[in-house]
Amino acid sequence: MQRFExxxxxxxxxxxKVAVNAAVLLRRPLLVKGEPGTGKTVLxxxxxxxxxxxxxxxxxxxxxxxxxGLYEYDAVARLRDGQLGDERVHDISNYIKKGKLWEAFTSxxxxxxxxxxxxxxxxxxxxxxxxELDRMSFDVYETKERIxxxxxxxxxxxxNNEKELPDAFLRRCFFHYIKxxxxxxxxxxxxxxxxxxQKTLISKAMDIFYEVREVPGLKKKPSTSExxxxxxxxxxxxxxxxxxxxxxxxKAIPPLHGALLKNEQDVMLFERLAFMARRQN
Amino acid sequence: xxxxxxxxxxSAGIQASFKEHLVLLEALDKDVIEQTPxxxxxxxxxxxxxxxxxxxxFDQVFNKVFKGILTNYGQNPVDIPEExxxxxxxxxxxPEEMExxxxxxxxxxxxxxxxxRIEDQQKRHEGGNKWIGTGGTSPYGNDGYNPEGVRIGGxxxxxxxxxxxxxREFQNLDNTRELGTRNIKVALRRLRRFAREGNPDELDLxxxxxxTAKQGWLDIRMRAERKNAVKVLLFLDVGGSMDPFIKLVExxxxxxxxxxxxxEFFYFHNCLYEGVWKDNKRRWSERTNTWDILHKYGHDYKxxxxxxxxxxxxxxxxxxxxxxxxxxxxxxxxxxxxxxxxPATVWLNxxxxxxxxxxxxxxxxxxLVGGNMFPLTLEGLDGAMRELTRKKx
Numbered sequence: 001m002q003r004f005e006x007x008x009x010x011x012x013x014x015x016x017k018v019a020v021n022a023a024v025l026l027r028r029p030l031l032v033k034g035e036p037g038t039g040k041t042v043l044x045x046x047x048x049x050x051x052x053x054x055x056x057x058x059x060x061x062x063x064x065x066x067x068x069g070l071y072e073y074d075a076v077a078r079l080r081d082g083q084l085g086d087e088r089v090h091d092i093s094n095y096i097k098k099g100k101l102w103e104a105f106t107s108x109x110x111x112x113x114x115x116x117x118x119x120x121x122x123x124x125x126x127x128x129x130x131x132e133l134d135r136m137s138f139d140v141y142e143t144k145e146r147i148x149x150x151x152x153x154x155x156x157x158x159x160n161n162e163k164e165l166p167d168a169f170l171r172r173c174f175f176h177y178i179k180x181x182x183x184x185x186x187x188x189x190x191x192x193x194x195x196x197x198q199k200t201l202i203s204k205a206m207d208i209f210y211e212v213r214e215v216p217g218l219k220k221k222p223s224t225s226e227x228x229x230x231x232x233x234x235x236x237x238x239x240x241x242x243x244x245x246x247x248x249x250x251k252a253i254p255p256l257h258g259a260l261l262k263n264e265q266d267v268m269l270f271e272r273l274a275f276m277a278r279r280q281n
Numbered sequence: 282x283x284x285x286x287x288x289x290x291x292s293a294g295i296q297a298s299f300k301e302h303l304v305l306l307e308a309l310d311k312d313v314i315e316q317t318p319x320x321x322x323x324x325x326x327x328x329x330x331x332x333x334x335x336x337x338x339f340d341q342v343f344n345k346v347f348k349g350i351l352t353n354y355g356q357n358p359v360d361i362p363e364e365x366x367x368x369x370x371x372x373x374x375x376p377e378e379m380e381x382x383x384x385x386x387x388x389x390x391x392x393x394x395x396x397x398r399i400e401d402q403q404k405r406h407e408g409g410n411k412w413i414g415t416g417g418t419s420p421y422g423n424d425g426y427n428p429e430g431v432r433i434g435g436x437x438x439x440x441x442x443x444x445x446x447x448x449r450e451f452q453n454l455d456n457t458r459e460l461g462t463r464n465i466k467v468a469l470r471r472l473r474r475f476a477r478e479g480n481p482d483e484l485d486l487x488x489x490x491x492x493t494a495k496q497g498w499l500d501i502r503m504r505a506e507r508k509n510a511v512k513v514l515l516f517l518d519v520g521g522s523m524d525p526f527i528k529l530v531e532x533x534x535x536x537x538x539x540x541x542x543x544x545e546f547f548y549f550h551n552c553l554y555e556g557v558w559k560d561n562k563r564r565w566s567e568r569t570n571t572w573d574i575l576h577k578y579g580h581d582y583k584x585x586x587x588x589x590x591x592x593x594x595x596x597x598x599x600x601x602x603x604x605x606x607x608x609x610x611x612x613x614x615x616x617x618x619x620x621x622x623x624p625a626t627v628w629l630n631x632x633x634x635x636x637x638x639x640x641x642x643x644x645x646x647x648x649l650v651g652g653n654m655f656p657l658t659l660e661g662l663d664g665a666m667r668e669l670t671r672k673k674x
Binding site: 014015018019021022023025026028031033075076079080083123161165167170171173174175176177 | 296298300301304307308311313314319320323324326327328330331332333336470484486489490493498499
């Protein structure tokens with residue numbers, strides 16, 4: 001299998017490439033963490049695209065149980081069919097619904113399995129998947145069947161750090177923390193998303209963006225996806241360049257700030273800063 | 282060499298085990314990376330570090346382990362495995378030179394010749410990225426991955442590469458420092474105690490099957506949802522010396538209110554006396570008698586005090602010691618009453634643990650809450666929650 005080198009619309013740093021390639025070659029799950037909006041979920045999509053593998057997405061919610069990833073036995077439907085005298089009731093496998101892991105294990109083509117936001121689920125959730133991810137096989141007790149992967153699928157797991165993951169689970173994974181991109185990487189990311197954008201506009205916008213991130217006391221720092229949204233807005237609105245260039249210190253709030261600041265306290269913080277700047281003059 | 286690395290990681294508090302070590306060897310064996318120190322650094326980081334809070338520690342250890350070899354070079358030749366040196370020598374010395382060295386015999390001279398030879402090589406191959414060794418299967422016998430190899434292969438390149446981990450970009454993520462609401466919630470989650478209470482609004486599948494089998498018709502049974510039934514009383518110290526910790530306490534408070542359904546909170550100042558309040562603006566007009574609290578909330582409530590416990594000892598031990606009003610009974614008596622009624626009582630102190638010893642009042646209060654005073658860090662919070670769950674009530 002060829003090495004992952006990033007794709008035409010995803011900029012991968014060297015450390016990320018190493019982590020991905022290690023996970024792909026050794027077929028161990030890759031656990032990706034990072035600030036929201038740094039491209040954790042997109043990474044799985046891009047790995048699938050780069051390796052030409054189908055992507056199987058399992059989005060975790062607070063109510064998701066590990067068992068749902070394997071299979072579900074719909075006992076209520078069977079009970080109902082039993083009452084109605086349906087013929088299907090004699091075959092228990094009619095009531096077994098395949099989960100995402102089952103799908104991934106039996107996929108005809110080697111898939112990329114994305115377990116998105118694993119920390120959303122209950123604290124015990126990762127522990128319940130230990131064996132299954134380790135051996136890439138599980139038993140269906142109702143039909144006494146064993147589902148085993150012919151080839152270990154590529155597994156990408158993302159986490160937003162809402163819960164700590166158990167050590168035993170972590171031991172089986174490669175880990176990568178997507179750190180907030182530095183200016184150079186950010187430039188590359190923007191180039192990928194907005195080819196041919198005015199260079200001065202980018203550099204001004206990035207100045208403002210990194211300034212905003214540096215403001216102490218910000219509740220939610222804007223991240224890559226916010227910057228991209230903001231740039232899109234600036235381009236859409238045809239914002240004249242000098243609005244960014246000749247910034248009045250009394251107007252601390254950047255133009256179209258709605259894309260960057262997602263919290264009313266943060267907007268208020270900027271208004272206060274602007275107010276103080278006006279008073280100083 | 283790598284064992285040394287693992288040992289160092291463990292002593293730095295990174296849970297590296299034999300398993301990770303094997304994975305590293307397997308990855309090297311499968312040629313996952315190109316043979317550069319950066320790539321080796323990235324690979325070992327992906328394998329050994331499982332939490333961004335530990336990245337900074339890892340960088341330090343990596344620097345220590347692999348830089349130490351750099352400085353000891355030549356002075357401490359015994360550390361370098363012999364087969365290693367041979368492999369390197371084979372790459373850089375002609376057979377004639379090898380013979381010559383062998384006859385010289387001394388380590389110093391071998392090193393010296395080697396060094397010169399490499400310097401020559403570097404001049405000739407400037408800008409080239411080919412390193413000694415082409416990389417084979419074994420990380421030990423072969424050149425690519427041994428840190429010494431890194432060192433010998435190219436001084437200038439090594440310096441550039443070192444920057445990656447010397448920059449210590451992850452310093453801010455060290456988890457002994459940061460305590461955001463999400464992290465607090467995780468710690469508070471230890472205190473979960475599930476019970477089924479309230480409206481039956483969930484299908485009890487097992488009950489339904491059993492009932493249906495017994496009755497002969499579809500007998501749907503419902504049950505209440507499992508919810509966190511733990512009850513918490515939070516007492517927060519406000520004003521004065523607590524001002525520097527407002528943000529921290531605010532975060533703890535917001536995490537606690539979302540995590541616990543049965544949470545009651547009250548404010549006090551410095552030490553607990555006969556009255557507490559719920560709204561700091563009306564602290565004098567709307568007070569709650571502390572006796573009422575002791576009577577109203579059952580002894581299965583868990584008590585968490587949050588305060589810096591920094592005050593004059595008289596404020597705790599003497600009647601009339603309060604700085605704000607005349608208290609008829611000493612604060613110590615009130616604290617004892619609370620600790621007596623509620624076996625699960627802890628005190629969270631935002632002041633770093635190291636400084637507790639310097640404050641008389643901190644020592645007194647710690648004693649009054651049965652020694653259960655914890656620093657307001659993730660670790661401390663975790664310990665406090667453990668203490669609270671340990672107690673049956």
